[in-house]
Amino acid sequence: MGPSVDAEVLVVGAGPVGCWVAAELCAAGVRVVVVEARRERVGWSRGFVVHPRTVEIFQSRGVAAGLLAVGRRLPTWHFAMGASRLDFTALPTSFPFVLLQPQAHTEQLLEEHLNRCGGEVLRGRSVVGLEQEAGRVVVRVVEDGVEGVVAARFVVGCDGAHSAVREGAGIGFSGNVDSMVCPTALVELADPPPPERYMQTGERGVFFAIPLPDGRFVVSTVDHAVMNDVSAVWTAEAVRESMVRVAGTDYGMGAAERVSSIGNSAKQADRYRDGRVLLAGDAAHVHFPMGGQGMNLGIQDAHNLAWRLAGAVRAERDGLSWDGLLDGYEAERRPAGERVLEDVRAQMALVAATGADGVALRARFEALLGGHPEVNLEYARRLSGIDVRYPGGDGRRVPDLELEVDGERVQLYDLLRRVGPEFVRVAVGGGSGDVVAERVVGPQWALAEGWGAPGLLVVRPDGHVSDE
Ligand SMILES: Cc1cc2nc3c(=O)[nH]c(=O)nc-3n(C[C@H](O)[C@H](O)[C@H](O)COP(=O)(O)OP(=O)(O)OC[C@H]3O[C@@H](n4cnc5c(N)ncnc54)[C@H](O)[C@@H]3O)c2cc1C
Structure with a gap:
């Protein structure tokens, strides 16, 4: 059983990342407490851009419709604000566009989703420190000037760039300070x-x-x-x-x-985990908002972390070990963060190059993106988040395949939504699995990429291929 706790997981910060990780944990049956320093959600929007992979994630949990109904769809996007646009219509995804939508609205939808999953945000509570003890983390929380403690098996710091959780866990934040x-x-x-x-x-x-x-x-x-x-x-x-x-x-x-x-400071947490403390979103990485990627990257962290953490909680309930499961989070998400930081730095270097040299550099880059569709597509894939491929196996994210099941057309993401954050085994062409599909009937681009091959497709709770 271990020492007493108030929650299995304490999520600190109810920005988009905290709301998503908490919703996934609640949906997986974990006892979650979310504390948020602000008394009210901010009405002011920092960001606007929701990228295709994030829309896919939302669709696989039934949250995309609210965004798609109101967001503005842009068929192209930019790298370093150049005139040669990245063609998102060529992307192999069911959502081949950038969705423009004020972050405040996205946050509202995510908090409502969290509430539907059974979670709530406890506002006006600021975390000021934490101690890791055997089997739990004791977190100091201030409410109305009075300090109390909340004990949890695990703590997730989704408390933004100046993360008190990161600081409390003694995790460094390395990178460059502002030079522009x-x-x-x-x-x-x-x-x-x-x-x-x-x-x-x-x-x-x-x-x-x-x-x-x-x-x-x-x-x-x-x-x-x-x-x-x-x-x-x-x-x-x-x-x-x-x-x-x-x-x-x-x-x-x-x-x-x-x-x-x-x-233009760009920093990343030296570790995404220290014992029972984990970091996600801006608490784990910050960069200039070029290309609108920070929130997207953070939600993708949360999606990767939540099923691992739910697994760790279950393992601990059963007296089993969970280290390997949580180690996978850093192994998969830290490189994804590094890649975004590198892309943002490259874009900043392009826009900041001055004089005739800068003009020439940008012109050469524009010519590359404008004259070489395969280069254009590669950058579109990178920014959209759909080509994140986790190491150690197939690791690709599974697109929203159209399956034929018992003679009916079924969208894979509708199946994932019904199942929630669990593994789903799809037996294509017969055999045994959670779903037995006669075949994959579309989309055409997915068939062209080989997604229609008969066999067992094991989809992880975060929508990536599992090699199990
Ligand atoms: C101008 C600008 C434009 C941007 N545009 C985009 C864009 O278009 N697309 C995109 O993807 N990203 C964009 N970003 C980045 C995006 O806003 C962030 O990456 C995103 O908000 C990070 O989400 P988060 O949940 O990790 O952190 P935050 O949104 O910072 O949320 C952290 C939460 O934790 C709470 N908190 C902090 N400390 C504590 C504490 N000690 N105790 C309890 N609670 C605490 C805060 O009150 C806050 O609610 C932009 C950023 C800026 C500045």
Whole structure:
């Protein structure tokens, strides 16, 4: 049985990553407590981009419809804000687009999903420290100025870039500090650019504008003239001046709020686990939001971690060991994070290269993406998250295959949704499994990739192929 606990898993932080890991754990029958420092969810959206792999994950749990109904679908995306767009329509996925959708709305849907799975967020509780003891973690939590403790078998730190859980577990956060900064503000634009000019790269830097549902814009620049002044204090007037320098106009900028800057520091936790403490999302990695990948990467961490942790909890209930199961989390997700950090660094180097040399470098890169469909597709696959392949076996993520089962057409992701975070064995062409399918009938691109081969397809709870 082990020492007493208040929860099997304590999730710290109810951002998108905390909500997802907690929902998966609740669905797997784990006793979860979620604590969140903020009394209310933030209405303000940092991000907008939901990538195809994340939509696939949501679809496999029945959460995608709410996003797909309202999000704006973009058939192309960018690498380093270049004009040669990445063609997402060529991606082998049922969701071949970037979904633009304010992060606040995504977070609301994920918290509602968590509630449907039986979990709730305990707000106004800040974690300030933790101790690992034999068989449990004792976490210090402050509510209304009063400190108490919560004990759990495992703790997941989803508490963002300045993670108190990471700090409490003594896990380092390594990488580069800011060497450049980009001013940003939420503004009214009386004369906004047309959509094809929302992203502009020129000799003096990059300007970009993200339209919000209320008609305002988040504007930002990579302004070669001032980008290395990392200690600059930005004002609305300075943002306007920067827009004029880079884009040649302030687009009729009116009232501005949330004037700040975003730096290019890129850091990753030295370990994703220390004993019974695990990290996911921004607590494990941060980078400049180029390409809109941070939340996506974090949700994909959560999806990988939750079934492992549910397995560890069950193993511990049965007096079995669980180390190997949790070691797999770091082995699979740390390299995925490293790859995103590397891509973001490469993009930052491209946009920050100055003068005629920078123009030439970007032009060469544009020519590569624009003139070589296979290079374009490779970058689209990388950013979309669909080509993450875990080491040690097949490791690919399984697409939403259309199966023929008892003469009926069935979508694989509908089966996964019904089963929840469990392994699913699909016997294609006969044999024994949880599902016996006569054959895989589509999509065509999946058949072309070999997904229709007869045999046993074992799908892990996170939707990747298992070699078991
Ligand atoms: C300008 C900008 C644009 C971005 N655009 C995109 C985009 O388009 N697409 C994308 O995928 N990503 C984007 N990102 C990144 C994305 O916002 C983050 O990666 C994402 O929010 C990380 O989610 P998280 O749940 O790990 O952390 P967070 O969203 O930071 O949530 C952490 C939660 O933990 C809580 N917390 C913190 N400390 C404690 C504590 N001690 N105790 C209890 N609770 C605590 C916080 O209150 C918070 O609710 C962008 C980021 C920025 C800055």
